[in-house]
Amino acid sequence: MAKKDNLTEALKKHFGFGTFKGNQRAIIENVLAGNDTFVLMPTGGGKSLCYQLPSLMMQGTAIVISPLIALMKNQVDAMRNFSEEDGVAHFINSSLNKSAIDQVKDDIRSGRTKLLYVAPESLTKEENVEFLRQVNISFYAVDEAHCISEWGHDFRPEYRRIRPIINEIGKRPLIALTATATPKVQHDIQKNLGMIDASVFKSSFNRSNLYYEIRPKTANIDREIIKYIKSNEGKSGIIYCLSRKKVEEFADILKANGIKALPYHAGMDSQQRSSNQDAFLMEKADVIVATIAFGMGIDKPDVRYVIHYDIPKSLEGYYQETGRAGRDGGEGQCIAFYAYKDLQKLEKFMQGKPVAEQEIGKQLLLETAAYAETSVCRRKVLLHYFGEEYLEDNCGNCDNCLNPKKKVEAKELLSAV
């Protein structure tokens, strides 16, 4: 039974949920107490609520820094659905015209607005800094905080300007949130945001409902994937390819084979892209063939498989991309195709880049290769990468545990003597 206290009541009142998930309660209490807070929680764990609920319970407006316009829009729409009050959540970004911005500012001044979402590009604009200096700010939330780190899977240089800008606008408590838990990224974030002393809340990153498998990539790969999709008819799946060209090509191949598939990559015009995304969300398409541009913030709970046509550039990216399967807790199959020559290709792509970046890129690739080639439990290796120890000997849900490669144990050698 949930405790009947103020927090639980507020949760019920504002969001209609009966209980907190994971360590949401402890996190929210820490934010309400005015402390700096660092949250490491896997995708789907419920990070948004950790700043949304306190913002509604505190005086002033919480400034939420979030990397993508699409993400902001989804979140603001969701908040507005929850709330009866107008203007409880707003965003400022380049898509708004002058009169829309004036409306937002009026709502903030009136105290109605509890959450203001901004992209770092907008936050650093002089006119916005000027405006925010006059606003009563409850706290700052930095969502997708791994964007700060070059070791993260989605580095954005603008994210490094957040701390100086916050100092200019006015210091308030900070909550940083990410689903990227490698120790390097964690350290970068805390250092860059000046929150080394923050209380850290780290949840387990194990997704026990996800099945992990690596398959050798052969000339037969297209047929293999088609067969897989057909044996999973009616289920939703994502296929990640490294290049836009491959995305287009493979989506066409699937279509030619009678599969309802659509492409998605950042080179498509934005209307086509969002219409393909919607078609996938509304289940008019079963399969989306995409580059990694697809997925951040997309909450389709019943994706049943994620296939990597090419080996990803980092284990972190792999974890995030596979994490889009089985968000409802149901089955999620994660199959990646691996060929050593793909690694070489990736390494070659990096050659034009600055040396430091190449070094990071190579290190990340090596870690991915080690994962692909291991005969150890995949879950154990993945979690170890996130600084987490997985204690079971057999996870029962990866290729290496279900079909152990024949190993000659020292014991067997001895007994043979």
Ligand code: ADP
């Ligand atoms: P994250 O940002 O960690 O990936 P979200 O904040 O998008 O996760 O939340 C994932 C889903 O969990 C959302 O659909 C959200 O409404 C739901 N959720 C969050 N907290 C709770 C809760 N306490 N009870 C039930 N559902 C929750």
Ligand code: MG
């Ligand atoms: Mg989130």
